[in-house]
Amino acid sequence: MTQSKAGTGAPGDAAKPRERYNRDDVVIAAAISVMSEKGYPSTSIQDVASRVGVLKGSLYHYFNSKEELLFRILQESHEQTREIHERIEQLDLPPLEKLLLNVRRSSEWFLANVERANIFFTEMKHLTGERHATAAGWGRAFERSISDCVVAGQADGTIRKDIDQRLLTRFVLGSVNNVRFWPSRRSGRQFDTDTIVDALVALVGDSVRAR
Amino acid sequence: MTQSKAGTGAPGDAAKPRERYNRDDVVIAAAISVMSEKGYPSTSIQDVASRVGVLKGSLYHYFNSKEELLFRILQESHEQTREIHERIEQLDLPPLEKLLLNVRRSSEWFLANVERANIFFTEMKHLTGERHATAAGWGRAFERSISDCVVAGQADGTIRKDIDQRLLTRFVLGSVNNVRFWPSRRSGRQFDTDTIVDALVALVGDSVRAR
Amino acid sequence: MTQSKAGTGAPGDAAKPRERYNRDDVVIAAAISVMSEKGYPSTSIQDVASRVGVLKGSLYHYFNSKEELLFRILQESHEQTREIHERIEQLDLPPLEKLLLNVRRSSEWFLANVERANIFFTEMKHLTGERHATAAGWGRAFERSISDCVVAGQADGTIRKDIDQRLLTRFVLGSVNNVRFWPSRRSGRQFDTDTIVDALVALVGDSVRAR
Amino acid sequence: MTQSKAGTGAPGDAAKPRERYNRDDVVIAAAISVMSEKGYPSTSIQDVASRVGVLKGSLYHYFNSKEELLFRILQESHEQTREIHERIEQLDLPPLEKLLLNVRRSSEWFLANVERANIFFTEMKHLTGERHATAAGWGRAFERSISDCVVAGQADGTIRKDIDQRLLTRFVLGSVNNVRFWPSRRSGRQFDTDTIVDALVALVGDSVRAR
DNA sequence: AATGAATGAGGTTTCATTCAT
DNA sequence: TATGAATGAAACCTCATTCAT
Structure with missing residues (x-):
């Protein structure tokens, strides 16, 4: 369902200049930050959404389940x-x-x-x-x-x-x-x-x- | 409200001869077992109660909150x-x-x-x-x-x-x-x-x- | 998880006089009424809870899932x-x-x-x-x-x-x-x-x- | 991304004389198939879109609401x-x-x-x-x-x-x-x-x- | 026409906790 | 002590719908 296919974050991705910042990476980064601090079970989708700045429902464009995100x-x-x-x-x-x-x-x-x-x-x-x-x-x-x-x-x-x-x-x-x-x-x-x-x-x- | 902290298991606890297994210890042991396996946030009071063989409401005779148990x-x-x-x-x-x-x-x-x-x-x-x-x-x-x-x-x-x-x-x-x-x-x-x-x-x- | 074991509703259950009205039957009756009218998928747990007069979370004492209720x-x-x-x-x-x-x-x-x-x-x-x-x-x-x-x-x-x-x-x-x-x-x-x-x-x- | 589903293959599509297979019909057919199987409430717009081969947002070019589709x-x-x-x-x-x-x-x-x-x-x-x-x-x-x-x-x-x-x-x-x-x-x-x-x-x- | 990201409401379910019995 | 029904908040997830591109 989620097609976003953002490079692994490895260098060399910066090619296309008009490439708009991939939201996928933003989501993952936010999740890493929260989960590292609070642990996976205590991290709510809402926590991640708040950090990204979208409603929690919107996050499901980027992954199909919290577990998949992990x-x-x-x-x-x-x-x-x-x-x-x-x-x-x-x-x-x-x-x-x-x-x-x-x-x-x-x-x-x-x-x-x-x-x-x-x-x-x-x-x-x-x-x-x-x-x-x-x-x-x-x-x-x-x-x-x-x-x-x-x-x-x-x-x-x-x-x-x-x-x-x-x-x-x-x-x-x-x-x-x-x-x-x-x-x-x-x-x-x-x-x-x-x-x-x-x-x-x-x-x-x-x-x-x-x- | 009850923090019953009955002897460390040392003999000589007054009335009941020898040590009688304190229910408190049973609860703690059950909690340790479950929390070690699933982690604190993923451990429900129900999990502990099931292992003790008691209904979850009853556990509150042994501690005041899940956090206190931890x-x-x-x-x-x-x-x-x-x-x-x-x-x-x-x-x-x-x-x-x-x-x-x-x-x-x-x-x-x-x-x-x-x-x-x-x-x-x-x-x-x-x-x-x-x-x-x-x-x-x-x-x-x-x-x-x-x-x-x-x-x-x-x-x-x-x-x-x-x-x-x-x-x-x-x-x-x-x-x-x-x-x-x-x-x-x-x-x-x-x-x-x-x-x-x-x-x-x-x-x-x-x-x-x-x- | 739900231990309520209420007769099938068949006559003859009325034995014990002090038998307080079994809430189980009330829940089932409410569910039948709503589901018959709106259909199972369109019936929310909230619909049933409202008719019983409890919060929706409370219904899970009577069944483990909506499907089990059906x-x-x-x-x-x-x-x-x-x-x-x-x-x-x-x-x-x-x-x-x-x-x-x-x-x-x-x-x-x-x-x-x-x-x-x-x-x-x-x-x-x-x-x-x-x-x-x-x-x-x-x-x-x-x-x-x-x-x-x-x-x-x-x-x-x-x-x-x-x-x-x-x-x-x-x-x-x-x-x-x-x-x-x-x-x-x-x-x-x-x-x-x-x-x-x-x-x-x-x-x-x-x-x-x-x- | 284009699934153009033009005409039944019948010759003479040109200026759209005769009937041209309307995308509308494809959508209706897909909806009939899914709704007959799962029922209206359990059929999501996404289900229909998947069967048509289009993103769900696109379906709103063919109808104004799910209810109108029904x-x-x-x-x-x-x-x-x-x-x-x-x-x-x-x-x-x-x-x-x-x-x-x-x-x-x-x-x-x-x-x-x-x-x-x-x-x-x-x-x-x-x-x-x-x-x-x-x-x-x-x-x-x-x-x-x-x-x-x-x-x-x-x-x-x-x-x-x-x-x-x-x-x-x-x-x-x-x-x-x-x-x-x-x-x-x-x-x-x-x-x-x-x-x-x-x-x-x-x-x-x-x-x-x-x- | 089509996309896909976003919304916001609502769905089912879980759970720590309380309390009358 | 123990029960079990009830609470109320919050969790994960779905979905019809909108809209800028």
Whole structure:
């Protein structure tokens, strides 16, 4: 029903100058903002509509259901992170370096898209049926992009073998997921992305490296 | 109106010999189970009532509002973890060892109380007003129990100084928080608590230790 | 969710004197009245609530969905007509007489329950899924109670054989269904039930009898 | 985006001589199809638009409101059946024969236009105001085309007098209305129009004929 | 003619909460 | 304590209709 087909938000979309700002993107952006703050179930269509500046009924031109809206947001996040992982995959790097590059790029994306990341990691469970299954697959793909490196790193001796690869994977994955909380927070000076990412990579590197 | 707070389950509760299961605890347990699975906003009073085996109107004998129910759950979690931290605080241990013991005991508690931990880390934001402020303080107390060790460890040279203490703290905190996801998961053999905790302590230790 | 278990409305329910008027029946009666007049899709829950004198949300104590409400209404009608048919079935009568008795008793019920009959014959298609399948079975049962007589009557020579039994059945069935429209109508004197039923039986009898 | 549906393919579309297939007819046909199946209230403008292959906003070039669309459909049906009745009226036939010819021709039309007939008999009540009054008049005209014959037939002794003319009329009218349900139905062989109509005429004739 | 975005009212349903019994 | 009926607000969603392009 909704035909709007707005680029993924990736650069290069800005081509046509007379291209009027796609309302689809505005809607998604509004939804991301509210859902990241209040969580999916507590976000009402009215909340999103208010932020976009239309009546709630009008939003149904852009999606067919609230759940579909969530799905689209998650999908965009998945596509962007998948692209990051694919690009790394094609590089010819030793496993540990590949792992740490993954940590670096992923963290950078999370820090640049904190709200999207929040939603990706906490709201997926509210999808149902086929959409849930699809999204769960995305989560597994993310995990595999890390576990592949871990396994290879254990095989070539650069990653410690005294801890099972599944646990190592979860540790790394958790560390990356949590980086979205590192800025935010009250008081004191904030840290810039580079500082945070460098710290995270150093910490993760020192924890998993074979000694 | 009734906050009946009958003994922690300790024996010797006057009349009824031995401990009689307090209905209050049954309600809290049911709420924890449902809220951990569906999240606070998606959990209805009816859900809890169904699990207790009572009509929803009856639940209001045990709490005054849904939010108060959540607050009590968080409060219990806070009290239990605070006790852990206080006990460690009283030990005379070098900072790094104290930090790792904190990681160890906290992880053990999280793994033994995965549902409570889920709620503690994800539903706190749904409190409002004074209750929110109070609970936020609990979160900060948890964080401080870790950051105190980090600061002291940097001072005595056992913890790396090339990374700001706030970032180190968040890294450790995040690792501990995430341990509740390590079991669960599909497939393969699961890991027992000791294995998980040993792995986590080793990883965190190797990452923050001065070299 | 709804535990109200109110008799089928059949006589004999009046047992317990302190039995407070069952609200269930009030709701069903209100729904029958509105739905018969406006049709199921055009009847809003609000319409029913207004007639009962409660807020629309309150009605959900009595049923779980609008469709279930319709189903219950149809179910009651089915049970009442089925009982009529079963009672006739047990009589030891020649087929044609049995058929005409069926026409008589069915017509009487329709004329005494015009609103229920309206709903039974026109709103069944708005059920979905399993409920639709069940209700469709009721319709077939009704049809069979007539076609059985027709077949038997053709066999014993009392019912004309120059017309296929299926067509005879549909003719009789249609005639009975339509009797609910005979009173109503504007102007002139109305006809009492006996007059109408006698006329119908005479007409149907003369049309299907073998000559 | 252009579904131009010009002419039946018949040559000579040029200056629009003869009839050119009016888009209007396509819309009406689509509406008849959907409304017959789902009923007027449950038929959305979007349903009709989808079947036409046009966006719903566009449909408002063909009618001013959903109700007007229904009115036009009923109007067409009325005009066609009225023509049938007028033609019969002009014949010089004895009343009973005229009645049975009416039954025959009407049934033929209903069977050839089952969807239109469905709408004519079930959706008229959803008209409002003046349109409702007008359409109600059509219904009465239909009824009178039958009752006139009945009255005349009773006068000349060919139609039974033991039953009030109003009841006879309703019986005949109901029988004709119901014939639209005779085909359809599951299983077995279907019946062709002639078979059905012959059966109906025979049955109605035998029921009303004076004996 | 056609589009598609927007409107605004109304639909069904859920739910935290209250209260007389 | 427990019940269950009732409330009233708010949730998601649909839809007939309008209108600038």
